């Protein structure tokens with residue numbers, strides 16, 4: 559993610575080895591759930607992991623083919639939809655972008671801390687969803703997904719505290 563802000567975001571891009579490990583974990587999760595990590599799904603996930611932060615669907619379509627061919631948007635959207643159902647990817651409505659979830663936290667509720675200044679996106683585990691689920695269950699509602707998105711400033715972009 560590019561930004562004009564002079565601060566260094568806390569979240570960085572993973573190394574190739576880290577991406578490979580995360581892809582292996584993702585593939586294991588998908589096959590474990592009876593699904594298949596097809597080429598388009600794999601490619602979209604790889605792009606999201608490599609970005610190390612939120613990426614818009616348009617950018618995913620543009621970079622889907624390494625050789626500047628333009629991908630069919632439907633291919634990318636279908637892959638994104640599948641990856642969301644597996645919990646590997648979350649859509650961040652406030653920034654209209656998609657982000658790969660940390661493999662070590664897959665399956666547990668996450669909250670995303672978005673920085674208004676540098677655009678950094680940090681994933682933390684969300685402690686509050688248990689009571690939300692209980693309250694929803696009481697109304698007969700079954701929550702499938704909860705995405706918590708917080709807006710504010712990351713540690714690097716906050717003004718110096720005295």
Ligand SMILES: [Zn+2]
Pocket residue numbers: 565567568673674675676677678711712713714715
């Ligand atoms: Zn920031």
Ligand SMILES: [Zn+2]
Pocket residue numbers: 563564565675676714715
């Ligand atoms: Zn900043």
